[in-house]
């Protein structure tokens with residue numbers, strides 16, 4: 001039997017887990033596109049596994065022994081991003097004290113993962129398109145073309161078409177990236193996969209700390225009924241928290257009360273007349289969500305399924321960047337545990 005099909009039967013594809021039909025389709029597309037050099041566009045809400053899918057594509061490609069470099073376009077300041085991506089020559093701008101090799105040069109032979117592509121400044125999108133078309137680029141402050149062999153995988157947690165309509169994503173770049181789009185479904189649409197993933201994350205923790213903790217069927221049912229706006233990342237963080245809090249058995253109580261608070265309030269709805277532009281719908285839902293969260297942007301961004309940076313960008317567009325900064329200092333949600341930062345527990 002084809003080894004890839006075996007992996008699919010087991011409800012797992014490399015490090016990606018899930019039995020849901022939408023995940024099976026995803027595995028199929030990943031397996032098909034991986035060995036090619038095609039540009040891939042991964043679409044899906046935050047935490048659905050876009051970066052993991054990109055790593056899997058790289059791992060299954062002929063480039064797997066070469067670098068895989070992830071770049072979050074929404075996390076690098078607009079002043080630095082060009083030099084980060086394309087590099088610069090010594091003295092090309094104030095502060096450029098020596099030559100710097102950018103991501104394209106460092107990823108040579110491998111894969112560059114451009115996350116949150118709609119957050120890339122528009123003038124840089126022109127330059128990115130040029131590299132994708134020509135296979136070469138120039139460092140800032142140099143007129144010399146440098147050839148590069150880099151496969152690009154881009155990702156966005158925004159629907160790209162409204163981003164194009166709003167002028168955030170260039171249409172020509174979108175077409176170039178959209179050679180092979182792959183949609184990753186939100187966790188809430190994966191049914192039994194929620195329980196499967198929860199058990200898997202718990203087993204990982206048990207293996208790491210040599211513990212035999214178990215989860216009750218009620219707790220699993222409770223997890224399955226949640227909407228998970230932060231998707232697999234949020235589920236993983238909650239399992240870690242519950243694991244830390246519970247002695248031997250993880251019951252509903254160990255899932256935590258603040259978890260409930262983060263669910264959108266029932267009955268808070270927004271009526272939008274048909275004929276409203278998508279940009280206006282975006283605006284209204286952003287404001288309504290901020291109201292729901294008492295202006296706490298971190299929480300609003302989690303519910304909206306966008307990064308905090310993206311939320312700030314929107315507010316800036318609406319001329320409201322300052323309006324809510326104070327509420328942020330009252331933000332009471334502890335930062336989620338990163339998967340790599342589980343505290344060392346006594347065995």
Ligand SMILES: Nc1ncnc2c1ncn2[C@@H]1O[C@H](COP(=O)(O)OP(=O)(O)O)[C@@H](O)[C@H]1O
Pocket residue numbers: 015016017018044045046047048049050051052053197232233236339
């Ligand atoms: N199908 C999956 N199986 C196992 N782990 C997953 C799966 N999808 C996501 N994860 C894990 O969830 C976390 C978030 O995934 P990530 O790829 O960073 O999401 P995104 O890039 O869409 O925000 C990571 O720790 C990742 O390993």
Ligand SMILES: [Mg+2]
Pocket residue numbers: 047050051115
């Ligand atoms: Mg990501």
